[in-house]
Amino acid sequence: MKIAIKGIGITKFGELWDRSLEDLGLDAARQAITDSNIPPEGIDAIVIGNMLYGATAGQNHLGALFSSLLKLNCPSFSNEAACASGGTAIHLAVNLISSGMYKNVLVLGVEKMTDVSGGEISKALMGAGSGKESSAGLTFPGLYALMAKAHMQKFGTTREMLAATSVKNHYHASLNPLAQFPFETTLPKVLKSSMVADPLTLFDASPITDGAAAVILSSEISNNDVCITGSAVATDTLDLSDRDSLTEIKATRLAAKKAFEQTATAEDNALNINDIDVCEVHDCFTIAEIMAMEDLGLCKKGEGGSFIQSGATGLGGKIPVNTSGGLKACGHPVGATGVKQIVELTKQLRGTCGLRQVKNAKIALAQNVGGTGATVAVHILQKN
Amino acid sequence: MKIAIKGIGITKFGELWDRSLEDLGLDAARQAITDSNIPPEGIDAIVIGNMLYGATAGQNHLGALFSSLLKLNCPSFSNEAACASGGTAIHLAVNLISSGMYKNVLVLGVEKMTDVSGGEISKALMGAGSGKESSAGLTFPGLYALMAKAHMQKFGTTREMLAATSVKNHYHASLNPLAQFPFETTLPKVLKSSMVADPLTLFDASPITDGAAAVILSSEISNNDVCITGSAVATDTLDLSDRDSLTEIKATRLAAKKAFEQTATAEDNALNINDIDVCEVHDCFTIAEIMAMEDLGLCKKGEGGSFIQSGATGLGGKIPVNTSGGLKACGHPVGATGVKQIVELTKQLRGTCGLRQVKNAKIALAQNVGGTGATVAVHILQKN
Numbered sequence: 001m002k003i004a005i006k007g008i009g010i011t012k013f014g015e016l017w018d019r020s021l022e023d024l025g026l027d028a029a030r031q032a033i034t035d036s037n038i039p040p041e042g043i044d045a046i047v048i049g050n051m052l053y054g055a056t057a058g059q060n061h062l063g064a065l066f067s068s069l070l071k072l073n074c075p076s077f078s079n080e081a082a083c084a085s086g087g088t089a090i091h092l093a094v095n096l097i098s099s100g101m102y103k104n105v106l107v108l109g110v111e112k113m114t115d116v117s118g119g120e121i122s123k124a125l126m127g128a129g130s131g132k133e134s135s136a137g138l139t140f141p142g143l144y145a146l147m148a149k150a151h152m153q154k155f156g157t158t159r160e161m162l163a164a165t166s167v168k169n170h171y172h173a174s175l176n177p178l179a180q181f182p183f184e185t186t187l188p189k190v191l192k193s194s195m196v197a198d199p200l201t202l203f204d205a206s207p208i209t210d211g212a213a214a215v216i217l218s219s220e221i222s223n224n225d226v227c228i229t230g231s232a233v234a235t236d237t238l239d240l241s242d243r244d245s246l247t248e249i250k251a252t253r254l255a256a257k258k259a260f261e262q263t264a265t266a267e268d269n270a271l272n273i274n275d276i277d278v279c280e281v282h283d284c285f286t287i288a289e290i291m292a293m294e295d296l297g298l299c300k301k302g303e304g305g306s307f308i309q310s311g312a313t314g315l316g317g318k319i320p321v322n323t324s325g326g327l328k329a330c331g332h333p334v335g336a337t338g339v340k341q342i343v344e345l346t347k348q349l350r351g352t353c354g355l356r357q358v359k360n361a362k363i364a365l366a367q368n369v370g371g372t373g374a375t376v377a378v379h380i381l382q383k384n
Numbered sequence: 385m386k387i388a389i390k391g392i393g394i395t396k397f398g399e400l401w402d403r404s405l406e407d408l409g410l411d412a413a414r415q416a417i418t419d420s421n422i423p424p425e426g427i428d429a430i431v432i433g434n435m436l437y438g439a440t441a442g443q444n445h446l447g448a449l450f451s452s453l454l455k456l457n458c459p460s461f462s463n464e465a466a467c468a469s470g471g472t473a474i475h476l477a478v479n480l481i482s483s484g485m486y487k488n489v490l491v492l493g494v495e496k497m498t499d500v501s502g503g504e505i506s507k508a509l510m511g512a513g514s515g516k517e518s519s520a521g522l523t524f525p526g527l528y529a530l531m532a533k534a535h536m537q538k539f540g541t542t543r544e545m546l547a548a549t550s551v552k553n554h555y556h557a558s559l560n561p562l563a564q565f566p567f568e569t570t571l572p573k574v575l576k577s578s579m580v581a582d583p584l585t586l587f588d589a590s591p592i593t594d595g596a597a598a599v600i601l602s603s604e605i606s607n608n609d610v611c612i613t614g615s616a617v618a619t620d621t622l623d624l625s626d627r628d629s630l631t632e633i634k635a636t637r638l639a640a641k642k643a644f645e646q647t648a649t650a651e652d653n654a655l656n657i658n659d660i661d662v663c664e665v666h667d668c669f670t671i672a673e674i675m676a677m678e679d680l681g682l683c684k685k686g687e688g689g690s691f692i693q694s695g696a697t698g699l700g701g702k703i704p705v706n707t708s709g710g711l712k713a714c715g716h717p718v719g720a721t722g723v724k725q726i727v728e729l730t731k732q733l734r735g736t737c738g739l740r741q742v743k744n745a746k747i748a749l750a751q752n753v754g755g756t757g758a759t760v761a762v763h764i765l766q767k768n
Contacts, residue, residue, distance in 0.1 A: 054464070055438045058518070060511035061466040061622060064758035068514075068622040075617040076759065077472055079463045080438070082445040088461055092476060099482035127444035130452075134442070233459040238445060238452040374448035375460065 001262045003094050004225040004384070006104070007036025007216035008343045013331035014180040016210040021053055021112035026069055028212035028336075029108050033070075036216040038104050040072055043216070045102040048078040049089030049109035050335035055124045056116045066108060075102075082128030083284060084370030085109065086213070086338025087233070087377025094231040097219050104220075109339030110212035121208055125334070128371040130239035141205055141285065143240050143372050145197035148287035150246035152199065154302065157290065159199050161305025163190035165286040166203045166328055168314045173325025175315075175356035180209055180331030204286040209331035213340040221384055226349040228342075230259030230271075230380030238374045247302075249288075249373035252295035256367070259378040271380065273297040276319060277361040278348045280341035282369035282376075283326040292367055293321070315356060323348060323356045338368035338377060349383045385646045387478050388609040388768070390488070391420025391600035392727045397715035398564040400594040405437055405496035410453055412596035412720075413492050417454075420600040422488050424456055427600070429486040432462040433473030433493035434719035439508045440500045450492060459486075466512030467668060468754030469493065470597070470722025471617070471761025478615040481603050488604075493723030494596035505592055509718070512755040514623035525589055525669065527624050527756045529581035532671035534630035536583065538686065541674065543583050545689025547574035549670040550587045550712055552698045557709025559699075559740035564593055564715030588670040593715035597724040605768055610733040612726075614643030614655075614764030622758045631686075633672075633757035636679035640751070643762040655764065657681040660703060661745040662732050664725035666753035666760075667710040676751055677705070699740060707732060707740045722752035722761060733767045 009031025011024050025048075033040060046067055054060045063076030081088040086109035093105040113121055126134045133143065151157045167187055173179035190203035221227060234254035237243055243250070256273070264270035273296055281296070283289035290304035298319060299307035307313065313321035324330040324344040327337060345364035347353045364381040393415025395408050403411075409432075417424060430451055438444045447460030465472040470493035477489040497505055510518045517527065535541045551571055557563035574587040605611060618638035621627055627634070640657070648654035657680055665680070667673035674688035682703060683691035691697065697705035708714040708728040711721060729748035731737045748765040 051444055052438075054436075054511055055442065055444070058439065058507060058511050059515065060435055060439070060464055061513075061755055061758060063465055063472075064619050064622045064755065065514075067619045068626065068758070073619055073621075075475075076465075076619050077463055077476060077617075078465060079461055079476075080444055081447055081460075081462060088447075091459075092461060092463075092479075095476075095483040095485055096479050097483075098485065099479040101479055101482065123442060127438055127442050129445075130449075131443065233461075235448050235451045235457055235460050237457075238448045242452065371445055371448065374445060374452070 001229055002221060003097055003228045004218045004221040005215050005228065005346050006038060006218045007032040008346050009035060009214040010178060010340060010343045011212045012178050013209050013211035013333060015114045019210065021110055022069060024210060024212040025066055025108055025110040028214040029070055029106060032106065032214035032216050038216060043072050043104050043106050044074050045096055045105045046072065046074060046076040047089045047093045047105060047107045049085035049339055050078060050111060051080050051082055051085050052111060052113065052124050055127060081375040082370035083334045084338055084368045084375040084377050085335040087368030090338060090342055090379060091231050091233050091377055093217050094228060097217055104216060104218045106214060106216055107339055108214045109336035111333035111335040112210050113208045113333060114210050132239055141197040141200055144285040144287055145200045147246050148199050151287060154247050157305040159191060161309050162204050162286040163187050164309045165283065165289045166190045168308065169283060169322050169326040169328040172315060172323050172356055173329030176325050176330060179325040179329055180207055181329045200285055206284045206327035206332035209333040211331060211333035211336050213336045213343045215339060215342050223384060225384045226346045226381055227384050228379055229382045230262040232258035233377045235375050236373050238371065240372045249291055249295050249369060249376060251373050251376035252292060252367055255376045255378035256296055259380050263380055271363060275363050276365045278323060278345065278358045278364045279319065279321045280324060280344050281321055281367045283322060283328050284332060288369065296367060320358045323353065323358060341366035341368060342379060345381050349381055385613055386605060387481055387612045388602045388605040389599050389612065389730050390422060390602045391416040392730050393419060393598040394562060394724060394727045395596045396562050397593050397595035397717060399498045403594065405494055406453055408594060408596040409450055409492055409494040412598040413454055413490060416490065416598035416600050422600060427456050427488050427490050428458050429480055429489045430456065430458060430460040431473045431477045431489060431491045433469035433723055434462060434495060435464050435466055435469050436495060436497065436508050439511060465759040466754035467718045468722055468752045468759040468761050469719040471752030474722060474726055474763060475615050475617050475761055477601050478612060481601055488600060488602045490598060490600055491723055492598045493720035495717035495719040496594050497592045497717060498594050516623055525581040525584055528669040528671055529584045531630050532583050535671060538631050541689040543575060545693050546588050546670040547571050548693045549667065549673045550574045552692065553667060553706050553710040553712040556699060556707050556740055557713030560709050560714060563709040563713055564591055565713045584669055590668045590711035590716035593717040595715055595717035595720050597720045597727045599723060599726050607768060609768045610730045610765055611768050612763055613766045614646040616642035617761045619759050620757050622755065624756045633675055633679050633753060633760060635757050635760035636676060636751055639760045639762040640680055643764050647764055655747060659747050660749045661747050662707060662729065662742045663703065663705045663749045664708060664728050665705055665751045667706060667712050668716060672753065680751060704742045707737065707742060725750035725752060726763060729765050733765055
């Protein structure tokens, strides 16, 4: 499988009080179209990734909305899979192109989260979980805290390991001017920040963010294009309590396996995790990044914390993870996150990441999670 | 293009106070799986069509929800395009299969509309329109009334013609035990029913409905399978006031043209509208069915009203339209409607429609509209 990423666009992430969802989406989409050198009339479909705008702003029909605003008037789709809405949008677009029905597809992930109160947004975000969880009063910090506690008990993972993940991602964000928190933090600061859901502190948690990211995918592939060579989605139970294990996100394993299988070509065997030069993973909470390391096979099960603590996943390390700053420090506009990961990795493979550039990055992987792992999208990118 | 419809399932449509969204969705999905003779583990993806559950019930992530409830644990997607969410779900599933990535895909359209007040549901439904329309206080009856008024002025369409559409669809519904209103009505009753938005009365409008419909689509095609041979989506401006004309739904023409083009094979030319034996069209209001007749080319522009009045689109007529009872009388659970159309037409082509069977029906067309025509999905079905 090979689909070219012809163009990318991304807005500043943050609390953007002066920008609407429409403004953010248009900005990212127009950047991507310009970057692609494809004339607007050459874009023949749009796929939107968005979770919350129907619930928080009463605006649905976002495919038609952006088709209208962009004056593209092409078939337009909007998909929702909680915080994996961006990743599933990319996957659907890959399928629209692979089917032969569409050639150039705009994927736009966009979310406007700061226009409603914290209480409202917490309630809306629980739309990603099960009714049983919501009615028990659980929120996502609580659900991930349950996983963190289980991981600590089973594998001896420590709060310092969780905090090290946050420190690393803040360091990366300090090199990314578009990040919501483009500054460093320290281990003591993370450990002393206010407790949200034991053992997760404020600095273990990704923020509420406004932002948009867009890519143009295409069946026409040129030399040096960054391409998607693996694209897979897997699901697990919606309810965390129905899972076999609290210490893994099984859908990550399943999606990664499938995505790697797709990278096999007539000439070459399938890639594996050891071939990856740079990753963006879904660190909605620090424990999620630790589990992602393990579930992707970057380290053994139970060793994710010490793996991150060792510096292996920092810039200059063996396999830099979340050079954008991750969800923690770049920000987490939920429907945009999965597309932002692809934008960041495309920049890495193009070699345009500036101070946070990973040297000789040739193969990249993105992992995007919905809910507590009920949906996971994994994409593999390679330079053609 | 040829994708088999292996299984179909549908619930009773109506005000189903004792049934949840989950219950309705599971019922339709299980019927479709059983009907397909494909073992559950053979279903390798799910596409949900739903518009309102995030906004009205705070539950998102419906792909993972139904994957969990059905214990299918396969890649699951949820898409929204207002009242065309069912039609776009079918189109996305067709692409998932055509890409070669998936073989058997469950498409489930499901909506639970009666659990919130009429005011809330009207507000939520305006999520399908533009912000300009919402803030002007317009609702969908008002928007379609504007189109009806324009059509009356330009072409001399009468209230009797609108009413005739309702009478026909109620007659069809009287032969469909799953319809929300399985009874006949009369021209005087429609004309005397309370005015909703001049010239549209209560009996010109589709109701608020709970219900679900499901199909299993597959790349494996057997003799006698009903198949999708054309699948297209088109968009127009979200805002009605941005359109060139109030008296047509341009996206219907564009989507139908594309869908017909796809029916061409190595042996045969593309089908055209004269080949169609039976249609399901989107009669959210009677004027919408009149415009659909014209925009699909079943009659000349401006003559949709007299065409319906002539009896040509009733059972036994030249081209029966909305044998299910249509949105008007079968009901309109918004995200389910586009899938229900495919279920009804599959039954027609299988010859299992009982009293409302169209004799020798071999080729069928479904037209599903989102908003005031910002999104239109058209599907063409043929018996293999």
